[in-house]
Amino acid sequence: MFAWLANAWRVPELRKRLLFTAMILALYRLGSWIPAPGVDSEAIDQYLSSTGGIFNLLNLFSGGALSQFSLFALGIMPYVTASIILQLMTVVIPRLSELQKEGESGTAKINQYTRYLTVVLSAAQALGYAFLFKNQGILEANAGRMVLIIVTLTVGSVLLMWMGEQITKRGIGNGISILIFASILTGLPLGVTAWWNGGPMERIFFPLIGIAIVAAVVFVQEGQRKIPIQYAKRMVGRRMTSGGSTYLPLRVNMAGVIPVIFAAAILAFPPTVASYFPQTQDFINTYFQPGDWLYLTIEGVMIIVFTFFYTAVQFNPVDQADNLRKHGGYIPGIRPGPPTAQYLDRVLTRLTLPGSLFLAAVAVAPSLFIRYGGFSQANARALGGTSVLIAVGVALDTMRQMESQMMMRNYEGFLR
Known part of the structure; x- marks a missing residue:
């Protein structure tokens, strides 16, 4: 490294x-x-x-x-x-x-x-x-x-x-x-200080759980299904292009950390509106806090919805099927055109569902650790949820960009 x-x-x-x-x-x-x-x-x-x-x-x-x-x-x-x-x-x-x-x-x-x-x-x-x-x-x-x-x-x-x-x-x-x-x-120094000042069990299990969550986030973020693509021979002008085989990578979490950021941004809007109305502010302070079940439920549902929405924005099965057909490509066993689009949509839905559920589960993890695990708030915020998802996701995306810059100059990359 x-x-x-x-x-x-x-x-x-x-x-x-x-x-x-x-x-x-x-x-x-x-x-x-x-x-x-x-x-x-x-x-x-x-x-x-x-x-x-x-x-x-x-x-x-x-x-x-x-x-x-x-x-x-x-x-x-x-x-x-x-x-x-x-x-x-x-x-x-x-x-x-x-x-x-x-x-x-x-x-x-x-x-x-x-x-x-x-x-x-x-x-x-x-x-x-x-x-x-x-x-x-x-x-x-x-x-x-x-x-x-x-x-x-x-x-x-x-x-x-x-x-x-x-x-x-x-x-x-x-x-x-x-x-x-x-x-x-x-906020990392505050989390480290809270861990150091915590009890013996918290000192032991906090790093282990933190490493496990980071590993799980990397595993899901990098997970993908490779759809085989076959290209037939065809004439381009006066030249015959040779057919070949490749694959179309479909990531488990194609939306990345965007759904988590979107959900956090939307949930930050009610306190702003409530600040204009004192009675509404009292309701927000009482029933709409990050550790409450109402907040956690809304956050989880919004992350799942935004994951499907942003995935649909990023990847259009109909457009992908049309591009494959125009370039003479096809999925073995699947007819070109609408059947290919339906197949890609079905595979993408099956991949996005567990990815969205994982994002929602990790996002609400800190509040569950605070409520049932006996962790301090500073530790739990540093351990999981939006902080880990965004930090790991942004780090991976930045490494990919640097990787592409290095590969363009014939250097061996870091991500293997």
């Missing part, structure tokens, strides 16, 4: 991308400690610590910036929520569906709409937090100061969106996922 990393550092283009990503992450962490103007960070941190619940999850995705009520307090979740809304609207609005099929120009238009919606959602969430903290008496600000705070948080969220896009374009990996990955890693 160290030899592979040394080879990666010797590649000038890859080295520039790594340094650029590191620079953006350093700026992100710096902005997470710059408080919004006129804010008492200690009072807000004490309030969030005493409230706990879903605010701990929101603070996790912001890398601790919410507890500081800093420039990046909203994190990248408004952009993720906007992406979810646009993808759902693409299915029901014909105009957006047509844009999606237009290639790069249509994708650029949809991305532009996503940015506009991100600004709206960021402003609404910043307004909700400002009203919540003002109603709780921990934020003393007049109308002018409130406007300044809302604008500051909105600009911070938009800046994070831009930073994520720059990482995707000029760095390594998916920028949005990398920012969430960095936010989750900031």
